[in-house]
Amino acid sequence: MNSGDCCRPFSEEELRNNAPQVVTCNEYHREVSVTQNIAGKHIDRVFTFDKVFGPNAQQKDLYEQAVIPIVNEVLEGFNCTIFAYGQTGTGKTYTMEGECKRSKSGPNGELPPEAGVIPRAIKQIFDTLESQNAEYSVKVTFLELYNEEITDLLAPEEISKVALEDKQKKQLPLMEDGKGGVLVRGLEEEIVTSASEIFTLLERGSAKRRTAETLLNKQSRETTPEGEELIKCGKLNLVDLAGSENISRSGAREGRAREAGEINKSLLTLGRVINALVEHLGHIPYRDSKLTRLLRDSLGGRTKTCIIATVSPAVHCLEETLSTLDYAHRAKNIKNKPEVNQKMMKSTLIKDLYGEIERLKAGKLLLSLAMADQIEQMGMTIENHQKQIEELQAKYDYQVQQCFDLGNKLDATQKDLNLTSKLLANSEDNLKQCQFSLKERDFIISEQKKAAREDKLNADNRLTVNSFQTVLSQQLLTLCSSLGASVSRQNEHLQCVENLCNSFLQLHDKASVELKQKVNSSRALYVSHFEAVQNVVRLHKAGSNAALEELSALTSSNSQSIEEFLSAEANEAKKVLDDLQETLTSQQGEMAHLARELRQRFHASIEHLMNTSESVHGFLDKLFKESKRLECHATQVDEIQTKCIAEFRKAYEEQSRSEAEKLIADMTSLVSDCMRRQKEMVDAKLDDLSDSATGNKLFLDGYVSTIDGITTDLKRKWQDSFMQTESNFKDNADFSAAKHCRMELFLQKCVNSADTALGRWQRTKESLNDMGNQHASTIGSHVRNMWYNNEQHDAEIESAKVMVEDDIKENSEDLIRWFDGLSKQEKLSVSKILATSRTHSETLENLGSDHSQQVASIEQHAVDTFRRKYMDYEPTGTTPVRCESDIPSKGTIESLRAMPMDALQEEFRENNSYESFHVKEPKPSLIPRAPLSQIN
Numbered sequence: 061m062n063s064g065d066c067c068r069p070f071s072e073e074e075l076r077n078n079a080p081q082v083v084t085c086n087e088y089h090r091e092v093s094v095t096q097n098i099a100g101k102h103i104d105r106v107f108t109f110d111k112v113f114g115p116n117a118q119q120k121d122l123y124e125q126a127v128i129p130i131v132n133e134v135l136e137g138f139n140c141t142i143f144a145y146g147q148t149g150t151g152k153t154y155t156m157e158g159e160c161k162r163s164k165s166g167p168n169g170e171l172p173p174e175a176g177v178i179p180r181a182i183k184q185i186f187d188t189l190e191s192q193n194a195e196y197s198v199k200v201t202f203l204e205l206y207n208e209e210i211t212d213l214l215a216p217e218e219i220s221k222v223a224l225e226d227k228q229k230k231q232l233p234l235m236e237d238g239k240g241g242v243l244v245r246g247l248e249e250e251i252v253t254s255a256s257e258i259f260t261l262l263e264r265g266s267a268k269r270r271t272a273e274t275l276l277n278k279q280s281r282e283t284t285p286e287g288e289e290l291i292k293c294g295k296l297n298l299v300d301l302a303g304s305e306n307i308s309r310s311g312a313r314e315g316r317a318r319e320a321g322e323i324n325k326s327l328l329t330l331g332r333v334i335n336a337l338v339e340h341l342g343h344i345p346y347r348d349s350k351l352t353r354l355l356r357d358s359l360g361g362r363t364k365t366c367i368i369a370t371v372s373p374a375v376h377c378l379e380e381t382l383s384t385l386d387y388a389h390r391a392k393n394i395k396n397k398p399e400v401n402q403k404m405m406k407s408t409l410i411k412d413l414y415g416e417i418e419r420l421k422a423g424k425l426l427l428s429l430a431m432a433d434q435i436e437q438m439g440m441t442i443e444n445h446q447k448q449i450e451e452l453q454a455k456y457d458y459q460v461q462q463c464f465d466l467g468n469k470l471d472a473t474q475k476d477l478n479l480t481s482k483l484l485a486n487s488e489d490n491l492k493q494c495q496f497s498l499k500e501r502d503f504i505i506s507e508q509k510k511a512a513r514e515d516k517l518n519a520d521n522r523l524t525v526n527s528f529q530t531v532l533s534q535q536l537l538t539l540c541s542s543l544g545a546s547v548s549r550q551n552e553h554l555q556c557v558e559n560l561c562n563s564f565l566q567l568h569d570k571a572s573v574e575l576k577q578k579v580n581s582s583r584a585l586y587v588s589h590f591e592a593v594q595n596v597v598r599l600h601k602a603g604s605n606a607a608l609e610e611l612s613a614l615t616s617s618n619s620q621s622i623e624e625f626l627s628a629e630a631n632e633a634k635k636v637l638d639d640l641q642e643t644l645t646s647q648q649g650e651m652a653h654l655a656r657e658l659r660q661r662f663h664a665s666i667e668h669l670m671n672t673s674e675s676v677h678g679f680l681d682k683l684f685k686e687s688k689r690l691e692c693h694a695t696q697v698d699e700i701q702t703k704c705i706a707e708f709r710k711a712y713e714e715q716s717r718s719e720a721e722k723l724i725a726d727m728t729s730l731v732s733d734c735m736r737r738q739k740e741m742v743d744a745k746l747d748d749l750s751d752s753a754t755g756n757k758l759f760l761d762g763y764v765s766t767i768d769g770i771t772t773d774l775k776r777k778w779q780d781s782f783m784q785t786e787s788n789f790k791d792n793a794d795f796s797a798a799k800h801c802r803m804e805l806f807l808q809k810c811v812n813s814a815d816t817a818l819g820r821w822q823r824t825k826e827s828l829n830d831m832g833n834q835h836a837s838t839i840g841s842h843v844r845n846m847w848y849n850n851e852q853h854d855a856e857i858e859s860a861k862v863m864v865e866d867d868i869k870e871n872s873e874d875l876i877r878w879f880d881g882l883s884k885q886e887k888l889s890v891s892k893i894l895a896t897s898r899t900h901s902e903t904l905e906n907l908g909s910d911h912s913q914q915v916a917s918i919e920q921h922a923v924d925t926f927r928r929k930y931m932d933y934e935p936t937g938t939t940p941v942r943c944e945s946d947i948p949s950k951g952t953i954e955s956l957r958a959m960p961m962d963a964l965q966e967e968f969r970e971n972n973s974y975e976s977f978h979v980k981e982p983k984p985s986l987i988p989r990a991p992l993s994q995i996n
């Protein structure tokens with residue numbers, strides 16, 4: 061099955077409402093995409109069809125692209141169906157029929173651009189058939205399927221009128237054609253020879269349409285121009301379906317709902333059939349609706365079918381659009397098996413046609429017989445009607461006669477009525493007169509009976525007065541007793557109120573006194589607390605001040621002691637260094653002196669030895685030995701010196717590593733030890749030397765004589781050795797001097813490092829001093845700030861205290877004043893209440909007494925009044941009491957007499973006019989009745 065989608069442009073209303081577009085058509089890709097907004101997301105659903113026509117597509121485009129091939133196939137002998145499916149108002153009818161009328165078509169039978177599929181297909185068929193110059197015949201059927209009822213839209217008017225009555229009983233039925241197809245029995249088939257004929261038929265048929273599905277069926281038979289015997293036969297079904305919307309959304313009600321339901325039945329069955337075909341189900345429910353029965357061959361059969369789905373681009377049709385597209389998309393999957401209709405032999409066709417003519421003839425005969433019957437029946441009906449008319453005419457005449465009689469009667473009655481009216485007026489007048497005179501009589505009688513009535517009235521009144529007096533006195537007694545009870549109750553209540561007021565006042569006084577006491581005590585408590593707080597603050601302040609002072613003193617003493625300590629340390633170090641310097645200088649001098657002395661003594665002894673060598677050359681060996689020993693001593697001295705220097709160096713190195721004071725002290729002690737030891741050694745050696753020299757001299761003296769012989773040799777040897785010794789001594793002295801110099805150098809270095817250490821120390825001391833001073837000044841400023849803050853806090857607390865005290869004093873005074881005022885007011889109010897209650901009770905008492913007096917007086921007055929008015933005698937006394945009643949004057953008594961008849965009549969007539977016969981407001985009597993009226 062082919063399926064195409066056709067999206068109409070926005071309607072004017074949609075444009076007016078600015079309806080958003082949700083359908084977009086891609087004609088090139090043959091896609092329709094529908095944009096849905098689900099949970100704030102745009103989701104596009106895309107449907108692909110065989111052809112897609114967007115809002116700008118023209119009728120011509122659709123026809124050319126989608127329908128021409130189908131019509132061509134019809135002309136080739138295929139059966140084809142085109143149906144439009146879609147929501148109401150989406151353009152199904154527009155697509156199928158278009159918006160053209162025949163009158164609008166062009167001069168050469170050209171169709172206007174808005175012409176739809178049907179007129180274009182008709183035109184194409186006839187154009188093609190005519191252009192082929194072939195014999196052809198075209199038959200048209202046009203039916204409407206509405207509420208599952210089939211209407212023949214081509215049925216002739218007169219017959220359809222008759223059929224209209226029949227329709228109530230019998231619809232056009234569907235029947236199987238025996239070849240798997242379905243026929244509509246009795247459906248009119250029009251043979252047409254031109255397109256314009258079809259247009260006329262369509263126009264006529266369209267006028268009869270109600271709505272819903274219409275199905276146009278064109279059958280064309282064609283013989284080829286060459287006059288072959290074979291005839292091609294194709295059928296084109298054009299279907300305009302009803303709106304596809306759901307019944308619940310169609311808004312149909314009652315009768316319309318049934319319609320919609322039936323329409324829906326067709327469409328629903330169509331949907332089910334499509335589904336069953338798509339899903340290749342075993343059972344296809346064609347028989348469930350007439351539409352599917354009619355289109356059976358088009359749905360999965362041998363007919364080529366094209367479904368045109370029409371949609372609206374607007375968002376409000378979104379749901380239906382999706383449903384339509386889904387429907388058409390599913391339908392696309394139906395696979396029909398188109399077959400060319402069997403080509404008929406021309407002779408067979410002629411035979412068929414003859415058969416049909418016979419059938420038609422038979423039908424015509426039957427029809428004429430039926431018509432004769434009908435005519436006969438109608439004649440009888442006319443006769444009946446004639447008789448009925450005659451009867452009716454007779455009835456009418458009778459009625460007219462009756463009307464005439466009734467008119468006469470009416471006139472007579474009218475005259476009677478006038479007469480009766482006059483009589484009635486007279487009677488009424490008489491009645492009025494009678495009534496008037498009756499009234500008059502009544503008045504006269506009543507006037508005349510007045511005196512007698514008065515006596516009776518007096519007796520009645522007396523009785524009434526007596527009974528009234530007893531009732532009144534009883535009621536007054538009850539009233540007095542209830543009033544007295546009420547007064548006593550009210551007095552009690554007032555007493556209660558007074559007592560309550562008094563107790564309330566007492567309680568209030570007590571409470572206010574207690575409150576005052578409490579306010580005073582709380583004030584005192586507050587003041588004492590505040591003072592305690594203040595004391596604590598003062599204590600805290602004093603403590604912090606003392607601590608601050610102590611801190612500042614401690615800081616200054618600390619800095620001072622540090623300074624002192626540092627300066628003492630520096631002085632000591634300086635002193636040690638000076639001592640060291642001095643010791644070193646003296647050591648240096650002493651060493652130089654010692655060395656000089658040593659050299660001098662050595663030279664002197666050498667000279668002495670040389671002077672005495674000749675005499676003591678025997679001892680030269682010994683001297684030589686001694687010199688050797690001296691040399692050994694010198695070596696020892698050197699060794700000691702070396703050791704001393706090494707120790708000094710060591711000490712120096714240690715000194716450079718450790719504290720300067722210790723090093724200097726060590727060095728000083730070392731140097732002094734060394735010097736002492738050298739001196740001791742030198743002294744010892746000098747002693748030894750003089751001792752040995754003495755011994756040697758003695759030895760030499762003792763052995764001079766013995767060693768003369770060898771003296772010369774020895775002398776030479778001695779000189780040599782002496783020279784050698786001298787040179788050695790010189791060398792030693794030089795070495796010693798060099799060592800000394802080095803030692804001096806070391807000493808100098810030591811002094812320099814001591815100076816550097818001293819400088820560093822002084823700098824350290826200065827920086828320490830600075831730091832100390834800085835810290836001291838910072839601490840001092842902190843202390844000052846704290847002091848200042850404390851002072852400020854103190855002042856603030858003091859001012860706050862004063863303020864709070866003032867406030868409290870003021871508030872408590874206010875409170876007390878307010879309480880005083882309140883209690884005064886209350887007292888005033890209570891006293892007012894008391895006064896009021898007293899006044900009230902007095903008033904009540906007065907009221908009670910007044911009331912009883914008044915009751916008595918009322919009673920008396922009432923009794924008097926009644927007596928005065930109605931009684932001639934005292935009600936109970938046996939002896940008649942003189943009554944103080946006014947004795948009417950003679951005139952009054954005269955007036956009490958009944959008036960003469962004439963006067964009474966005159967008076968009555970004056971008060972009552974005869975005309976109006978209404979009793980007028982009585983005029984005051986002409987007769988003076990002043991005393992009586994006063995009494996009455």
Ligand SMILES: Nc1ncnc2c1ncn2[C@@H]1O[C@H](COP(=O)(O)OP(=O)(O)OP(=O)(O)O)[C@@H](O)[C@H]1O
Pocket residue numbers: 067068069071146147148149150151152153154155159301302303370
């Ligand atoms: N493609 C179109 N171009 C212009 N106007 C269109 C188009 N399609 C439809 N319309 C207009 O939309 C309106 C409704 O169209 P139409 O009556 O054909 O709808 P329908 O689907 O047949 O409705 P229904 O189901 O009630 O018969 C018409 O006024 C028609 O002119």
